[in-house]
Amino acid sequence: MKRFAALYAELDSSTSTRSRVRAMRDYFREADAGDAAWAVYVLSGGKTRQAVPTRVLKETGARVAGLPDWLFEECYQAVGDLAETLALVLPPPDAPTDMPLHRWMDRLGELRGTPAEQRADGLRQAWRELDVAPRFLFNKLITGALRVGVSRLLVTRALAEVSGLPAETIAQRLVGYLAADPVAAGLDAARFHALVAPGGCGETGLQPYPFFLAQPLQGDPTAQLGDATDWLAEWKWDGIRGQLVRRGEQAALWSRGEELVSERFPELMDAASWLPAGCVLDGEILAWQDGAALPFARLQTRITRKQLSRRLLESVPVAFMAYDLLEQDGADIRTLPQAERRRRLQALLAPLAHPRLPLSPVLRGDWSALATLRASARERGVEGLMLKRNDAPYGTGRVKLDARGQWWKWKVDPYSVDAVLIYAQRGHGRRAGLFSDYTFAVWSGEAGERSLVPFAKAYSGLTDAEMRQVDAFIRANTLERFGPVCAVRPELVFELGFEGIQPSPRHKSGIAVRFPRMLRWRQDKPAAEADTLHALRQLIKRD
Amino acid sequence: MPPDRNDLITLRPEGLYCPAADVYIDPWRPVPRALITHAHSDHARAGHAHYLASLEGERVLRARLGDISLQTMDWGESLTLGDARISLHPAGHVLGSSQVRIEVGGEVWVASGDYKLEADVTCTPFEPVRAHTFITESTFGLPIYRWQAQGVLFDGLNAWWRGNAESGRTSVVFAYAFGKAQRILAGVDASIGPLVCHGAVEALNRAYRASGVRLPDTLQVAQTDASSLARALVIAPPSAQGSPWMKRFGDYADCFASGWMQVRGARRRRAVDRGLVMSDHADWPGLMQAIAGTGAQRVIVTHGHIEPMVRWLREQGLDAGAFRTEFGGEEDVAAGDAS
Numbered sequence: 001m002k003r004f005a006a007l008y009a010e011l012d013s014s015t016s017t018r019s020r021v022r023a024m025r026d027y028f029r030e031a032d033a034g035d036a037a038w039a040v041y042v043l044s045g046g047k048t049r050q051a052v053p054t055r056v057l058k059e060t061g062a063r064v065a066g067l068p069d070w071l072f073e074e075c076y077q078a079v080g081d082l083a084e085t086l087a088l089v090l091p092p093p094d095a096p097t098d099m100p101l102h103r104w105m106d107r108l109g110e111l112r113g114t115p116a117e118q119r120a121d122g123l124r125q126a127w128r129e130l131d132v133a134p135r136f137l138f139n140k141l142i143t144g145a146l147r148v149g150v151s152r153l154l155v156t157r158a159l160a161e162v163s164g165l166p167a168e169t170i171a172q173r174l175v176g177y178l179a180a181d182p183v184a185a186g187l188d189a190a191r192f193h194a195l196v197a198p199g200g201c202g203e204t205g206l207q208p209y210p211f212f213l214a215q216p217l218q219g220d221p222t223a224q225l226g227d228a229t230d231w232l233a234e235w236k237w238d239g240i241r242g243q244l245v246r247r248g249e250q251a252a253l254w255s256r257g258e259e260l261v262s263e264r265f266p267e268l269m270d271a272a273s274w275l276p277a278g279c280v281l282d283g284e285i286l287a288w289q290d291g292a293a294l295p296f297a298r299l300q301t302r303i304t305r306k307q308l309s310r311r312l313l314e315s316v317p318v319a320f321m322a323y324d325l326l327e328q329d330g331a332d333i334r335t336l337p338q339a340e341r342r343r344r345l346q347a348l349l350a351p352l353a354h355p356r357l358p359l360s361p362v363l364r365g366d367w368s369a370l371a372t373l374r375a376s377a378r379e380r381g382v383e384g385l386m387l388k389r390n391d392a393p394y395g396t397g398r399v400k401l402d403a404r405g406q407w408w409k410w411k412v413d414p415y416s417v418d419a420v421l422i423y424a425q426r427g428h429g430r431r432a433g434l435f436s437d438y439t440f441a442v443w444s445g446e447a448g449e450r451s452l453v454p455f456a457k458a459y460s461g462l463t464d465a466e467m468r469q470v471d472a473f474i475r476a477n478t479l480e481r482f483g484p485v486c487a488v489r490p491e492l493v494f495e496l497g498f499e500g501i502q503p504s505p506r507h508k509s510g511i512a513v514r515f516p517r518m519l520r521w522r523q524d525k526p527a528a529e530a531d532t533l534h535a536l537r538q539l540i541k542r543d
Numbered sequence: 544m545p546p547d548r549n550d551l552i553t554l555r556p557e558g559l560y561c562p563a564a565d566v567y568i569d570p571w572r573p574v575p576r577a578l579i580t581h582a583h584s585d586h587a588r589a590g591h592a593h594y595l596a597s598l599e600g601e602r603v604l605r606a607r608l609g610d611i612s613l614q615t616m617d618w619g620e621s622l623t624l625g626d627a628r629i630s631l632h633p634a635g636h637v638l639g640s641s642q643v644r645i646e647v648g649g650e651v652w653v654a655s656g657d658y659k660l661e662a663d664v665t666c667t668p669f670e671p672v673r674a675h676t677f678i679t680e681s682t683f684g685l686p687i688y689r690w691q692a693q694g695v696l697f698d699g700l701n702a703w704w705r706g707n708a709e710s711g712r713t714s715v716v717f718a719y720a721f722g723k724a725q726r727i728l729a730g731v732d733a734s735i736g737p738l739v740c741h742g743a744v745e746a747l748n749r750a751y752r753a754s755g756v757r758l759p760d761t762l763q764v765a766q767t768d769a770s771s772l773a774r775a776l777v778i779a780p781p782s783a784q785g786s787p788w789m790k791r792f793g794d795y796a797d798c799f800a801s802g803w804m805q806v807r808g809a810r811r812r813r814a815v816d817r818g819l820v821m822s823d824h825a826d827w828p829g830l831m832q833a834i835a836g837t838g839a840q841r842v843i844v845t846h847g848h849i850e851p852m853v854r855w856l857r858e859q860g861l862d863a864g865a866f867r868t869e870f871g872g873e874e875d876v877a878a879g880d881a882s
Contacts, residue, residue, distance in 0.1 A: 012807070013817050067686055068858065073850045075687045080808050088687040088805065432808025464812065 002041060003031060004101045005133040011043075011148050020150060024158035028196075034102035034188035038158065040195065041187055042141065044152040046178045048105075050121050050144045051112040057082060057142065060120045064127060065089040077484050080432025083139030087132050097129040102188075108141055109183055144473060147429070153397050163196035168210075170195070171396060176207040179260055206252040208243035209280065209326050209334065212395045214386065214407035221387065221410065222367045230390055232338055233363040233370055235382040236409050237321055238296050239286035242304070244268065244320055246275040247330070253320075255285070264302055267313065268320050271356040278330030279348070281322045282394075283360065288319035291358075293381045294529075296514075297502070323360040326394060334394035339427075341394070377412040383499070384411035414497035415513075415539055417531045418522055419443065421492045422452055424474045425485050427459065435474040435486065436467055440516075441494055442509075444533040452490055453533055455509035456498070461518030472522070493522040493530050501539050511536055551627070551645050551652040552678065552843075554866045558677070559654060563647045564624035566595070568654050571869040580630070580656025581605050581640035583721065585870045595622075597631045599667060599754065600639015603721065606750040618667065634658035635669030636823050637722030638751055653837060654678040654770050657871075659822065660829040661693055665725045665756050671836035679834060681847030682871055683802050683825040690802070692824045693730070700819060701732045703798065706787065708736045708774040713795040717815065720744045720780040722823050723800055725751050725758060727778060733759040736774035739767055741782045741788070784815070802826070834861075846871040 010023040024043065028036050034265075043046075055522065062072035067089060099107075111122045130138055156174060160167040173195055179210040184424075185191070217224070225231060241256035251272035253262045257272055262269055275281070287294035287302070298316050305312060325345040325354045326334050333341060333377030342362075349359050363385065370385060377384045387408040395405060419440035437459050441452035462470065470492065477489035497519040504512035511533075552561050558570030567574045569586040578593035582604040587596075589608055595606050596690045598615040605611070616622060621630040626648070631641040636657040643654045653674035660669050690696075700716075707714040720743040728738060728748070740748060740761045748758055767775060772792065781799065783789060785809055797815045802822030804810050810818035825833060834856070841862040843854045850866045856863035 065686065068855075071686065071851055071855060075685050078685055078848075079687055079806050085687065088689070100697055428808070430808055430811040432806055434808075434812070485654075 001101055001104055001130070001134040001137070002098050003027070004035065005131075005137055005442060007039070008137055008148065009133060011150055017154065017289045021154055021158045021161070024150070024155060025161045028158060028162045032100055032102070033192045033219075035100050037187040037189060037192035038101050038105050038182075039180065039197075040155060040174075040192065042146045043148060043150050043180050044155045044174065044178055044183065045145075045147070046182060047145050048141060048519075051108045051142045052123060053116070054082065054143070056116065056119055057086065057123070060123050061086040061090065064124060065091065073483075077426055078433050080426055080428040083143055084136055084432075085134055086127075086139050087136035090127050090135065093128055093131055095128045096131065099129075104138060105141070105187075108138075111142075151397075159196060161347060163198070165196070165198070166397065169199075171210040172207055175210065175254075176205065179254075206245050206247055206250055208245055208252075208254040209282075209332075209394075210396045211241060211243070211256050211282070212521045213397055214409040216409040217387065217408040220367075221370075221408075225387065225408070225440075228365070228367045228370060230391055232342060232388045233365075233373075234323055234360045234386045234388075235363070235377070235380070236384045236386045236411060237284040237286055237293065237360070238381065238383045239284040239293065239299055239321070242283060242285045242320065243326070244272050244275070244281040244283065244322075245327075246272050246279045247275060247276055247496065251275070253285070261285075261303070264308065265318055266308070267356055268318060271320065271354050274352055274357070276329075276348070276353055278327060279325070280322065280327035281345070281357075282324035282326055283320050283322040286319050286321050287316050288321075288356075288358075289317050295381065295502075296500075317354045319358055321358055321360050324394065337391045337393065338388050339390040374410060384409065386410070414499055414515075414519075415501060416495050416497045416519055417457065417536060418493050418525060418529070419496050420452055420490045420530045421470075421488055421494060422454060422490050423485050424488050431467070436465060438494075438518075440472075440494065441490070442533050442536060444509075453509045455507065455511060455533070455536065456496060456513050456516040456517045458494075458496055458518050461497075463522065466521055483528050490527050493525040493527055495519040495522055501536065503540060509533060509536075511540065549650075551647055551676070552654060554868075557844055559866065559868065561627060561629075561645055562575045564627035564629060564645065565625055566629075567591075568643055569656065569870065579604065580634065580642055580643060580654070581637055583637065583657070586656060595629075597633075597639045597641045599633075600641070602750045602754045603638050603747065606746065618670075632670045632672050633667035633877050634662065634667060635663060638666045638725070638754060640666060642670075642672060644674070650675055652676045652678070653839075655680060655833070656769060657682070657824055658833065659825045660832060661690065663726055663823070664729050665751065665758075666723075669833070671833065674837045674839045676841040676843065677834060677837040678845060678866070679732060679830060679841035679852075680824065680842045680870070681830065681844050681852040683822060684826045684830055684844070684848035684852040688802060688805055688822075689828060690820065690822065696819070696821055697730045697732075700727070700730075700798075702734060703796070703817060704731065704776050705735050707796045711773045713772055713775055713777060714794040715777045715779060715789070715792060715795050715797040716800055716819070717779055717781045717797065718744075718800040718821075719785050719823075721747045722781075723821065724748075724778050725756065725819075726823070727800060727821075728758050728761065729756070731759075731776060736776060737762055737767060737771045739764055739772070739775045739777045741777070741779035741783055744778050784813075 007023055007027045011020050014020050021200040038473040062069050075089055076085045111119055117328045156167050156170045159170045233449045244253045251269055253265055253268055287299040302316050325341050328344060329453050351358055374385050387410055392405045419442050422436050422441045423439035427434055440456050442456045443450045444449055444453040474488050478486040479489055480487040496516050498513040498516040500514035502512050552559050557567055557572040559568040559576050566576045566578050567580045569580055570577050573590035575592045577594055579587045579594055579596040582600055593609050594613045598617045601615050616631050618633055619630055621628050626647045630644045632644055634640040634642045634656055636659055645652045651674045653672050657680050658669050662668055666868055704714045718727055724744045738759055738761045745763055752758055798817040798819050799813045799815045800819040800821045804818030804820045807855055842856050844865045845868045853863045853865055
């Protein structure tokens with residue numbers, strides 16, 4: 001664990017990509033393969049099931065540290081991270097050990113298996129053995145996620161260096177490695193060896209390819225992308241990105257989180273059986289009825305409901321809107337040009353004409369014609385346009401390529417509204433201790449007796465400097481505290497952007513907005529001139 | 544807290560006030576007579592008619608405030624002002640930092656200014672003073688703040704500097720120019736490479752040396768050639784981070800020295816390679832030890848984490864309250880700019 005803690009400290013303190021990759025590479029080379037197996041998993045953002053409930057962690061931590069619960073809570077508010085708070089307030093270890101990472105993962109598993117009332121004892125024992133830095137990591141692993149600021153891409157690169165294999169091969173292997181439940185899959189030395197063992201592509205069962213992710217296009221495409229005829233334009237569908245994999249007699253459906261979602265969509269698995277073996281489609285899972293997409297909220301019910309009742313299957317029919325072909329006849333064709341892959345996709349799907357496997361239509365025209373189409377996106381229930389260069393290969397992840405190699409998402413402009421900041425809460429992670437999580441309100445009621453009604457929370461969109469200024473304002477203008485939440489003097493106005501708006505009986509304002517974020521701080525605008533709930537409701541009618 | 548007319552120190556719009564002696568302690572508005580605990584700018588402001596301060600801090604105070612009407616007192620020397628007997632006692636925060644002891648008719652109050660308990664070769668160590676009422680700061684008044692032993696801290700800093708020097712990278716430490724910077728200079732292993740100071744730091748170094756504090760030799764950037772710069776430890780104020788002044792160092796490694804670096808979020812916000820958890824303020828155990836050491840039954844908490852400190856002290860059976868001062872300021876907590 002000490003060796004892993006040292007790696008963590010190196011990754012956490014370094015701001016250079018190169019030195020992070022080097023640090024991981026060295027670790028993977030030196031560490032016990034059983035440890036490396038787990039390190040790959042957690043560094044890539046793999047999650048473990050929470051081993052001890054938060055309440056037990058807090059209570060036990062406060063008791064061991066000799067602090068009253070309220071003071072522990074104050075500390076937690078200042079630190080913004082439970083695992084770190086615990087690491088800081090607990091007394092130094094009085095029975096230190098240096099067990100390897102995989103042994104600690106086993107102990108976490110054991111902890112998970114013990115009855116709730118005995119978990120506190122297991123925790124106390126572990127804390128007696130661990131110094132501050134490893135203790136922090138252990139606590140992080142208990143709560144389920146270790147975010148290190150290392151992307152899966154960097155882990156992939158480090159493993160590629162260790163194994164001498166192409167990064168693509170590692171990336172493909174990692175998809176399955178990370179998708180499986182780590183405990184059930186038995187992450188051990190053998191699994192790590194398999195990950196870095198020599199061997200080619202195409203050995204990999206039903207695993208998908210790493211998704212190629214799009215970059216947002218800001219401003220006018222004419223100047224940035226050149227001639228429109230060099231680009232393949234399509235709708236940007238508002239569904240769940242997926243890959244439909246068909247190999248041998250089997251099929252699998254993967255979502256963008258590289259999560260296996262086959263059993264959620266039995267009708268798509270059925271459709272996949274019509275595809276020839278050795279074929280992988282990239283596309284969008286959509287709630288789809290009578291040749292048109294249903295709102296995203298409908299699709300969500302297919303993911304969230306525990307039981308897939310027949311009624312649900314009937315009320316939310318789905319389709320896989322295909323837009324790319326990554327593998328054909330068992331061969332990886334990602335390096336073929338976009339236009340060629342598209343041609344092959346069309347040749348594959350057109351004769352099938354399967355109602356659940358529609359082909360994402362190609363949109364034609366010059367930039368101004370495409371801009372007109374984009375402007376109609378909202379009424380069509382799509383998010384805007386996708387632009388893909390005709391001669392470009394299929395990339396990996398969110399790599400920054402030059403404009404020519406990129407997939408661009410040219411989204412329709414968001415809705416926007418000027419709202420007043422009324423509540424604030426401290427943030428987590430990089431914003432620990434800073435008031436960074438805000439609740440916004442708009443005016444409701446008639447002139448003379450108007451009041452502010454909260455309708456959205458937003459965390460993102462401000463620069464660090466702006467956030468420090470807002471933080472200082474909140475500290476100086478807190479009217480009341482409700483636990484961690486501060487009621488703030490309603491003076492600051494922000495332009496909020498959001499993607500969708502729907503009536504919602506569960507919200508006090510009667511509306512719910514999707515993806516709210518701060519577009520800018522309206523320092524020019526007094527609170528009295530912020531928007532009204534009435535104006536927001538008008539947007540629903542338009543939607 | 545409700546004022547009591549027998550209180551030796553009260554809160555006025557100008558600052559903390561001692562009616563018996565007709566003197567203010569670290570006032571934030573201009574007053575006729577100001578007792579200054581130490582020369583940091585939130586405690587020592589310009590514009591007062593007369594100043595009283597420790598002899599040890601005279602030069603740094605003058606370096607900061609220029610030509611002022613200043614009366615100095617040696618440690619423990621007592622001065623009678625009105626009905627009060629006043630003396631200054633070392634607070635261990637920075638060079639010259641004092642606690643103010645005020646005695647009127649057998650009643651003793653001590654106002655601590657800023658303080659730390661840990662040894663610091665650049666100033667006289669904190670001296671516990673018995674008091675009926677103790678006025679304490681609370682900058683790091685939460686149990687998450689516990690400092691590592693100084694030796695461990697400097698071992699880590701030396702190792703980091705040596706590693707950078709061996710790979711030909713300049714090491715830059717951002718530290719408060721007054722106090723923290725000199726403590727680092729006096730504590731690092733000067734044999735590793737040259738010590739280079741930003742002009743703002745060098746100004747204070749001069750005042751420290753003139754006060755008799757031994758600091759290793761320091762250079763300014765203009766006096767340093769590229770090859771020695773690559774092995775140097777550069778000490779600069781936090782305001783230099785991201786400024787054009789930094790460009791000359793090329794590919795450097797940087798570190799921010801502050802108590803706020805204890806929290807990972809604050810470290811990440813600072814966007815430096817390394818956070819050095821070093822403060823000239825007492826940590827939580829230090830605050831508790833200092834309070835216990837005075838034997839005071841009444842404690843008045845100022846600037847920092849006031850609310851949790853007051854509540855905690857009350858739960859320990861003390862009569863605790865707060866003064867809302869204009870020292871330090873909570874904003875520092877977020878910005879992590881000072882201390």
